[in-house]
Amino acid sequence: MDNRYQKLISWVEDIKDRNHCSASALLILKNDEMVVEHYSGSHSNAEGALPITQCSQFNVASARKSYLGLAVAYAVHEGKIKSLDDYAVNYFEEFDKELLGRMTIRHLITHSHGLNEDENGTVYREFNAGQGWAYRGINVLMMTQLIKRLYNQSVPGLLHTRIFSPLGYKETAWQTDENEKLVKVICNPNEEATFTLGHSNDGTESNLHVSAREFAQWGNLHLRKGNIDGEQIVPKEVIEIATQVQSPVYKSEENPLNGAFWYVQGTPSLKSEIGDRVPKGAFQIIGVTGPTLLVIPEYNVVVAKMYNKRYNYEGINGENYLYYLREFSNLVADTFSE
Template sequence: MYEKLISWVEHIKEKNHSSGAALLIIKDNQTVLEHYSGTQSNFPGAKQVTSKTRFNIASARKSYLGLAVAYAVHEGKIGSLDDFAVDYFPEWDPDLLGSTTIRHLLTHSHGLNTAQEGVPFREFSPGQNWAYRGINIRMMTELVNRLYQKSFPQLLKERVFDPMGFSETGWEIEPHENLAEVIVEPEERADSSLGSTTDGMDKNLFVSARELAQWGNLHLNMGKAAGKQIVPEEVVRLATAIQSPVYENKDLPQNGFFWFVQGEPALQSELGEKVPRGSYQILGVTGPTVLVIPKHNMVIVKMYNKRYNYGDENYLHYLREFSNLAAEL
């Protein structure tokens, strides 16, 4: 049943020069497939990928930030998604922020970008287009950390990770034998991809395939795990429902709190046309993906350790292909 998806994952591993891969599927709250292959780095003698291997999940970490923001909205620390960003970022140029809202910052519709010298500028008017940038992630990380007077990783550790018993999820600054290194250039030694801080500002979240799948399954079950309500249902609902403004261009992706959410299939979305409405997915540049399909009561996770997966080719083609294959299971 799963051979086609396993074959696809292995093909992409070889095509993109990833040294290791993992594929894990949870169906009806039971793990129905675990597949691990390759090594944690690309040097001779590197440790084999196992269930304990933790991959750097890069931008897939945005789903964790999204849940922290959903807590802030649910608890009234953020009044409304349509509050103006300038009310929360008084240090910013109000003319630059203009009519940007919290909703825009969460759904990649804010129109802000950063020049090479670090100076922010505006690409398009808020809500009028979609662009995947890093500036909104830094802004929302700073905001949540400020609102709670603690880092959002610490907030999630207290409210989610510890109650879930997670021991293979964390922002890492020290080497560990189970951390997969990230390959940038196939002919060069992989990079440790450790960070300098654990406050959520660095791209150093390492997660095992098992715990990334459990993270997705927690969302699938609207915050419940083992019969216990770990996260309030409304917090999960906020994070995983479509929150994007109404675009004139219907080909643009739809987002929840950073999650990509399937509404009407859109050509520029990473979710393929076969993926059922209400499904949601997040991915990272190093190859990890967690796809949640509520209609099938299923979570599918794949992991790689190669930066810039799919090279210069049309990465959307491969992402849509993966999600379409998963939706056919």
């Protein structure tokens, strides 16, 4: 292995130890070739837990939004959603029309919708659509359910037919049952890790488990604009809808920019998870359990990083987690810009 990658591996391992994770993985693809494949630790913090291998499947938490984002992009490309600027009220009859107001599909996929949900499940408006940015869960559920209505099948079902099966993915699934390939998640370092499973595999829950290899391949599918080994698995236009900036024009330059849920590098902003040294056009998705999938088209690079602990980077030297997310992507950019 090229010595220049050792700094990235050391960074991943340092954060793993400081965050009390039991597992980590780092895969890097450059020009379709795997230049780094690193696994460390075990499936849980229990004594005798299985070691992490290329077959280990991590819960990727909110990184599942990138899979939903591609389904949304399909719906736009195929005319099931006529335009990202269509009003949401035309698609969500179950919601109060005044609550939805002038909110559009674009607002829902770029976290600029302004909706939130209280502990009783009541949906309310935090701010007018397009006038701010806030990371909430209601938009993900809404879009997941919309795709199911539009296609008469779940997001996982749609993606399995169109992508997972043609590409031979065997280690990407919304899991409802325990099995030895699944990596457990640590919520409290002083307590034993647990499986993070769902009650259903319809895509509405945070139970997507992916191996590091297939996570990297998912990123490479987007980098290659849907063309794998000369075959156009996904229309180029679908990938572009998902990974190009779709955010409305904000009054504040602090807000991050999004494609269809992906974070996209435009002009670096204060609240962005992508470092300021990462080239424009790069895109990234992250999750609360520690996964990061970073794609840098300018360098033909895909980086898949995995951990297994909720709320990583909190409390490290008193720094904000955004600092560490940006630092890692900057380290990647520095590695490949040399």
